[in-house]
Amino acid sequence: MSAGERADTLPSTAPHRPRWVETLVLLARSPMAVASGLVLTAVVAAALLAGRISPHDPVEPSVDDRLQAPSGEHWFGTDELGRDVFSRVLAGAEVSLRVGAVAVGISLAAGVLIGLLAGYYRRWVDDVLMRVMDVVFAFPALLMAIAVLAILGRGSTNAMIAIGIVYTPIFARITRASVLSVREEVYVRAARSAGAGDVRIVARHVLPNVTAPIIVQTSVSLAFAILSEAALSFVGLGTQPPDPSWGRMLSEGRGFLEQAWWMAVFPGAAIFLTVLAFNVLGDVLRDVLDPRQRAAMKGTAKGSGG
Amino acid sequence: MNGEALVRTTGLRVHFPLPPPGPLRSSPGAVRAVDGVDLEIRRGETLGLVGESGCGKSTLGSALVRLVEPTEGTIEFDGSDVTAMPRRELRALRRRTAMIFQDPFASLDPRRTVGETIAEPLAIHRLHRGRSRRRARVGELMELVGLAPDHRNRYPHEFSGGQRQRVGIARALAGEPDFVVCDEPIASLDVSVQAQVVNLLVRLQREMGLTYLFVSHDLAAVRQVADRVAVMYLGRVVEVGDGVAVGEMPGHPYTEALVSAVPVPVPERERSRERIVLQGDIPSPTHPPSGCRFRTRCPQVFEPCADHDPVLQSLGGRHGGPAEQSAACHLHGVTG
Numbered sequence: 001m002s003a004g005e006r007a008d009t010l011p012s013t014a015p016h017r018p019r020w021v022e023t024l025v026l027l028a029r030s031p032m033a034v035a036s037g038l039v040l041t042a043v044v045a046a047a048l049l050a051g052r053i054s055p056h057d058p059v060e061p062s063v064d065d066r067l068q069a070p071s072g073e074h075w076f077g078t079d080e081l082g083r084d085v086f087s088r089v090l091a092g093a094e095v096s097l098r099v100g101a102v103a104v105g106i107s108l109a110a111g112v113l114i115g116l117l118a119g120y121y122r123r124w125v126d127d128v129l130m131r132v133m134d135v136v137f138a139f140p141a142l143l144m145a146i147a148v149l150a151i152l153g154r155g156s157t158n159a160m161i162a163i164g165i166v167y168t169p170i171f172a173r174i175t176r177a178s179v180l181s182v183r184e185e186v187y188v189r190a191a192r193s194a195g196a197g198d199v200r201i202v203a204r205h206v207l208p209n210v211t212a213p214i215i216v217q218t219s220v221s222l223a224f225a226i227l228s229e230a231a232l233s234f235v236g237l238g239t240q241p242p243d244p245s246w247g248r249m250l251s252e253g254r255g256f257l258e259q260a261w262w263m264a265v266f267p268g269a270a271i272f273l274t275v276l277a278f279n280v281l282g283d284v285l286r287d288v289l290d291p292r293q294r295a296a297m298k299g300t301a302k303g304s305g306g
Numbered sequence: 307m308n309g310e311a312l313v314r315t316t317g318l319r320v321h322f323p324l325p326p327p328g329p330l331r332s333s334p335g336a337v338r339a340v341d342g343v344d345l346e347i348r349r350g351e352t353l354g355l356v357g358e359s360g361c362g363k364s365t366l367g368s369a370l371v372r373l374v375e376p377t378e379g380t381i382e383f384d385g386s387d388v389t390a391m392p393r394r395e396l397r398a399l400r401r402r403t404a405m406i407f408q409d410p411f412a413s414l415d416p417r418r419t420v421g422e423t424i425a426e427p428l429a430i431h432r433l434h435r436g437r438s439r440r441r442a443r444v445g446e447l448m449e450l451v452g453l454a455p456d457h458r459n460r461y462p463h464e465f466s467g468g469q470r471q472r473v474g475i476a477r478a479l480a481g482e483p484d485f486v487v488c489d490e491p492i493a494s495l496d497v498s499v500q501a502q503v504v505n506l507l508v509r510l511q512r513e514m515g516l517t518y519l520f521v522s523h524d525l526a527a528v529r530q531v532a533d534r535v536a537v538m539y540l541g542r543v544v545e546v547g548d549g550v551a552v553g554e555m556p557g558h559p560y561t562e563a564l565v566s567a568v569p570v571p572v573p574e575r576e577r578s579r580e581r582i583v584l585q586g587d588i589p590s591p592t593h594p595p596s597g598c599r600f601r602t603r604c605p606q607v608f609e610p611c612a613d614h615d616p617v618l619q620s621l622g623g624r625h626g627g628p629a630e631q632s633a634a635c636h637l638h639g640v641t642g
Binding site for chain 1: 368371372373396397400401403404405407409412413414415416417418426427430431461463464474477480481
């Protein structure tokens with residue numbers, strides 16, 4: 001055995017930029033990510049600035065102007081009480097986004113934590129936590145949310161909590177499933193043999209390696225949460241009149257589809273675009289955050305073979 | 307090399323319990339992966355551990371670094387019993403022991419840069435504290451194993467198998483261990499890279515005074531690096547001794563079969579090489595045979611084999627040499 005023992009060297013590259021800068025650069029290079037980023041920026045801006053930029057009062061009825069078609073004065077037309085649909089869509093952005101973000105935030109935090117504990121510790125922790133999740137999951141989503149609201153009382157804050165609870169089992173399940181496979185990986189054994197404790201292993205090795213399905217689920221759930229809020233508001237348990245939310249506007253507009261299509265179409269389009277943007281961004285983000293995909297996206301295939 | 311023992315196992319057993327009996331299984335058994343091993347690894351030596359797949363050699367290695375819990379028996383490390391060690395002391399022990407894994411593609415976290423991976427033992431054991439000091443130490447370790455320190459921010463998928471194994475070695479050495487279990491460290495590498503990695507391991511042992519347990523199914527590779535060799539079969543050590551003695555004059559029929567399977571790099575001798583081909587498969591480790599575990603496949607089986615479980619007995623210099631060697635076989639006198 002006279003072979004030299006020094007490893008063949010990789011070509012040297014420019015000094016590395018901080019990882020988050022690189023992440024942004026890669027996102028900026030994807031047209032899909034840029035497009036969905038623009039849509040979401042617009043929605044967030046609308047939510048934040050609704051009070052200042054909306055041309056009319058979104059809540060005050062104006063009987064003389066009711067059911068007017070879109071025009072220069074009322075860009076998206078008016079509803080059956082004469083309220084400006086454009087102003088209401090702007091104001092609804094805030095409600096829908098907040099409900100989506102808070103509800104998904106709740107189910108993400110609770111579900112991922114439960115999934116990590118159940119998948120990592122197995123045994124009775126797994127049994128107890130996942131059976132509770134099964135019970136929650138066994139009810140139809142909306143029925144469960146209605147039941148929770150019946151206990152907590154109506155209103156958009158409670159609607160967020162209810163939706164958050166309803167979607168928790170989905171996050172718990174996908175997290176647990178990924179944790180089950182990752183915890184058996186050799187690199188987890190390697191960390192343990194080096195003396196890493198459970199907290200370090202879960203936080204540094206398991207969690208980062210189960211993010212891909214969670215990111216996708218988050219973007220899908222944001223969409224579902226916005227729709228769920230719409231449904232809850234429709235039956236009168238979510239956002240209370242006269243506050244606008246996209247879901248409420250959609251359900252109110254349903255009754256006037258033949259006379260005033262604009263009442264349902266514009267809030268519907270807003271939901272559609274926002275949901276689509278979340279999904280696309282989630283997809284791109286999942287790829288960008290994976291070091292292996294990342295290399296491919298950088299277009300510099302390096303170091304293989306030998 | 308006749309140093310003191312750094313690691314010693316006594317009656318070590320690692321059993322993996324099977325699921326409780328159901329309609330199709332009458333008795334709740336256990337896979338007896340390691341089933342009564344007395345072994346001594348001396349300070350500064352390389353003990354080669356060979357045996358075919360499923361004989362328990364990797365489980366034994368994992369047990370020595372406490373990756374699996376022993377079911378029975380004791381493991382002594384540097385004079386103290388580590389089998390029932392409290393958590394805090396176990397962490398200290400883990401700095402002194404390390405493991406190099408077989409598959410360099412699976413043993414590195416794909417989400418962490420190699421620098422982060424190598425620095426992990428430092429972070430766990432609070433060594434070389436401070437950003438710049440830790441950075442310097444990682445660079446040092448990378449150089450030590452023949453990697454360029456400016457590759458620290460790369461991810462494992464950017465490296466070749468041999469380079470990844472070097473990262474794994476650097477990680478193992480980060481805490482300056484005394485004892486390293488090398489679990490088939492070259493088995494999944496390209497042949498051209500195997501020699502490089504072996505040479506690296508040998509050099510590091512010399513420079514750092516390491517003690518190795520070198521687990522492998524490849525007797526030829528083990529003979530290259532090991533001072534002493536232990537042969538495992540179905541959860542037991544059947545022969546242990548000086549590497550040359552075990553390789554040239556096997557004391558156990560199983561070792562003999564293993565030795566006969568190694569090709570000889572001399573064509574005339576290779577042509578006349580007599581191979582002992584073992585019949586049948588390795589028996590189930592759930593229900594090992596009575597008496598000698600090797601008797602179901604042994605070409606030299608005779609009466610006592612079924613009834614008596616042979617124990618390791620010294621063959622001390624039986625061929626005139628000073629070499630130490632023991633085997634667990636009734637051919638050298640019925641025991642057990």
